[in-house]
Amino acid sequence: MGKKTIHVSDFTGTVLQADDEVVRVVVLEHPDLVAGPVQLDATPAEIESIDDAALDVAVVEVHDRHGGDEPRRVVLTASEFDAMATDTPMAQLLRTAERVKPPRARKGAEKIDYGTVEHAGKPHRGRVTEEEARIVRDQLDEVNKRLADAGLRQVDPTDPEHASRYGFPTPA
Template identity: 85%
Template sequence: MGKKTIRVSDFSGRVLQPDDEATRVVVLEHPDLVAGPVQLDATPAEVESIDDAALDVAIVEIHDSHGGGDPRRVVLTASEFDAMATDTPMAQLLRTADRVRPPKTRRAAEKIDYGSIEHAGRPHRGRVTEEEARLVRERLDEVNKRLADSGVRQIDPADPEHAARYGFPTPD
């Protein structure tokens, strides 16, 4: 018995033919998004209007005493943000403002064991050990739930890259 993979547009439900081009849309932020970024498949025609509908926005973090000291992330139109600068034009302020450097990350003194169920399947640059691949194959639902809960991409056995990395059978 063989398997047949049928690709469909997540937007319209339209079946994509083998020679149809598919466009991958990664949703980074959305009010209904609960477990981190997700990807959707669409046809190029379905997403060609996205650029036209795009808004010019400013995304800012407000660091104050509200929210227990954690910064608040706010999205507003660029024109609303620009209007807040009343003395000097916002474009000039942004050119001359102090740069924010990302915080330095400390390397963990302890090496992460991706061959354990707590870390198996997490994205990493190193080689996937047979133990990690076995855990991912045998406990895929558990691994994907943990990855989703931590906002990390999930493993899709139908994805050729994931299939090769974790030893899933590839469709012929």
């Protein structure tokens, strides 16, 4: 018995032929997205108008007492944001405003132990230990929920690379 895999467009459900070009669309933020970024497959024709539909937006973080310890992230049209500047044009404000420095990396940062439930399955370049692989196999749902909550890729036991990396049965 053999298996046949049929690829379809996530946008239209159209069956994709082996020689069709497939475009990967990663959805980073959306009101209905609850567990981190996802990937959708489409044809170039299905998304050809995506750049025309793009909006000029401003993405800002608001650091105030309403957010507690965490800033609120707000997306608004660039023109709405620009209209908030009534004394000096926004373009000038942005050119002369104080730059935000990225947080400094801690010197002597602790080495991450991927052989723990807290870190197992996180993407890394190092070798996967048997302990990490066992945790990922035995607690896959918990590991994937934690990865999704952190906005990281999830472990897919049907992906040949993940199957090999974490010791899942290799898909046929």
